[in-house]
Amino acid sequence: MTADGEQLKVGIVGGGIVGAYTALALSHLPNVSITAYEKSPHPSELGAWIALPNQSIDMLSKFIPIEKINSIAYKGTSDKEYVSRHWKTGEILYTQPTYNRSKPFVEARTHRVALLNLLLEYVPPGIIQYDHKVSEVEFVKNDSKIIIHFENQPSSSEFDLVVAADGIYSKIRHQFNPNTLKYRGSVAYRSVFDESYISHIEGISDDTSNWVSPGGKWVFLSLVGLGQYGIVASIAEPYETFKKLKWNKSIGDEGKKYLIEAFKDWDAVVPQVIEAVPDILAFPLESGNWLHNLVVKERLVFAGDAAHPTAGAYGSGAGFGFSDAWALYRSLQETSSNYWYESTPQASKYNLKLTTFLFNETRRHFLKRVEQQLTIDGLQSKERIQPPTDTDDSEWRSRYLIKRHGGEWIRSHNAEFEFQKIRDQYLVYLQKNLSSFIEAGHGYEQLDELKSAENI
Numbered sequence: 010m011t012a013d014g015e016q017l018k019v020g021i022v023g024g025g026i027v028g029a030y031t032a033l034a035l036s037h038l039p040n041v042s043i044t045a046y047e048k049s050p051h052p053s054e055l056g057a058w059i060a061l062p063n064q065s066i067d068m069l070s071k072f073i074p075i076e077k078i079n080s081i082a083y084k085g086t087s088d089k090e091y092v093s094r095h096w097k098t099g100e101i102l103y104t105q106p107t108y109n110r111s112k113p114f115v116e117a118r119t120h121r122v123a124l125l126n127l128l129l130e131y132v133p134p135g136i137i138q139y140d141h142k143v144s145e146v147e148f149v150k151n152d153s154k155i156i157i158h159f160e161n162q163p164s165s166s167e168f169d170l171v172v173a174a175d176g177i178y179s180k181i182r183h184q185f186n187p188n189t190l191k192y193r194g195s196v197a198y199r200s201v202f203d204e205s206y207i208s209h210i211e212g213i214s215d216d217t218s219n220w221v222s223p224g225g226k227w228v229f230l231s232l233v234g235l236g237q238y239g240i241v242a243s244i245a246e247p248y249e250t251f252k253k254l255k256w257n258k259s260i261g262d263e264g265k266k267y268l269i270e271a272f273k274d275w276d277a278v279v280p281q282v283i284e285a286v287p288d289i290l291a292f293p294l295e296s297g298n299w300l301h302n303l304v305v306k307e308r309l310v311f312a313g314d315a316a317h318p319t320a321g322a323y324g325s326g327a328g329f330g331f332s333d334a335w336a337l338y339r340s341l342q343e344t345s346s347n348y349w350y351e352s353t354p355q356a357s358k359y360n361l362k363l364t365t366f367l368f369n370e371t372r373r374h375f376l377k378r379v380e381q382q383l384t385i386d387g388l389q390s391k392e393r394i395q396p397p398t399d400t401d402d403s404e405w406r407s408r409y410l411i412k413r414h415g416g417e418w419i420r421s422h423n424a425e426f427e428f429q430k431i432r433d434q435y436l437v438y439l440q441k442n443l444s445s446f447i448e449a450g451h452g453y454e455q456l457d458e459l460k461s462a463e464n465i
């Protein structure tokens with residue numbers, strides 16, 4: 010519990026998409042001081058497109074006007090948000106519906122640099138400190154405070170709460186949970202470039218299309234807003250290729266020739282776009298075990314890829330991170346004394362025990378279920394890429410369509426409702442202890458025992 014009038018000091022490790030969103034969300038709370046540390050000397054993002062599924066649009070629009078979000082994004086001209094096409098013929102196999110959302114709130118795609126820049130426009134100035142490479146965190150004062158240590162700067166002052174948002178290769182996760190990252194067996198080749206490079210290609214459509222094949226190889230092509238066009242191609246590659254390629258590095262002319270060869274028999278639009286791309290970057294994909302507990306000692310929480318280290322899942326990785334930050338924001342808000350009663354309008358106190366409990370409960374069940382789905386889908390994909398026994402692809406098409414019809418519960422997950430569900434689950438307990446919390450600042454000592462509603 011912070012003292013009356015004392016600001017809650019929050020440190021954020023990482024100033025990427027999720028670190029920036031966390032800084033933005035928490036800056037809407039009363040009586041907090043926030044400092045985020047980013048290792049790069051200036052704002053930097055990968056040169057690749059990013060899908061904004063409904064979950065991301067919902068989370069972003071909590072703090073950023075929807076028209077600003079849409080000004081950097083591309084939604085296509087029809088209600089067919091994503092189109093799946095046959096790898097060879099280009100025939101449409103499936104169009105993903107939009108589930109009754111009004112057009113401004115329908116999912117979109119954009120460029121990662123544009124997305125980070127938009128977020129930074131809304132983060133209060135001075136919060137993110139660049140050129141700060143975090144080496145570790147240290148719990149001090151009987152675990153009631155945290156100091157952040159850097160490789161290249163003097164250590165920070167003490168924080169009440171630290172959010173680790175330092176991405177898939179998180180040092181902080183590694184400090185508390187041994188690294189489990191492994192090569193996933195495929196490489197994503199990605200590029201975003203001026204749309205004028207592809208304007209000469211005949212038959213290119215203005216939708217977002219995913220060409221899919223029985224072997225598991227696929228290609229996404231789409232406009233991504235702000236006059237940019239994007240490609241993402243995924244190919245299963247041997248471990249030796251993974252060792253050779255570097256994350257976010259150009260594959261050069263040699264690599265481009267390799268890709269043209271790999272897709273030469275595909276629907277003519279695909280090899281033509283690859284030919285026209287000025288430069289392509291490689292992303293050898295890794296993933297590790299997701300954290301099933303996102304909190305350490307009620308003072309350190311994990312968000313984004315630092316918490317769920319998978320390079321791309323359901324086009325929703327950033328959305329999961331935004332939802333983590335939203336859950337933290339709502340949990341802090343819920344336990345702020347200003348939110349519960351108005352007797353101390355100037356001074357807001359926060360209860361971190363209760364905050365971290367609500368945050369963890371809001372996120373961990375959903376994330377565990379998504380991780381389970383990744384395993385299920387992995388098994389399902391193995392089935393799908395078995396060579397079809399028929400000659401007209403119909404068996405493979407059926408398998409593909411079964412898979413394609415799923416996943417909406419992930420892409421449209423609503424962290425606000427999940428938070429409310431958890432809060433309501435523990436409401437009786439919260440009410441029972443409210444006066445003790447207001448009067449004495451404690452009353453939630455038994456939270457650790459509350460593993461389920463039955464325990465209340």
Ligand SMILES: Cc1cc2nc3c(=O)[nH]c(=O)nc-3n(C[C@H](O)[C@H](O)[C@H](O)COP(=O)(O)OP(=O)(O)OC[C@H]3O[C@@H](n4cnc5c(N)ncnc54)[C@H](O)[C@@H]3O)c2cc1C
Binds near residue numbers: 047060141
């Ligand atoms: C091929 C591919 C496609 C994807 N497509 C999508 C998509 O379409 N939609 C979607 O929502 N998600 C997608 N994702 C996932 C998405 O990219 C991630 O979930 C998202 O970038 C996570 O953001 P983050 O801020 O947690 O991590 P990052 O974006 O990795 O940011 C981490 C930040 O922390 C900084 N940092 C790291 N270590 C330190 C340190 N020691 N000290 C200080 N700073 C540090 C880094 O410099 C970086 O700025 C995709 C991923 C891949 C690989």
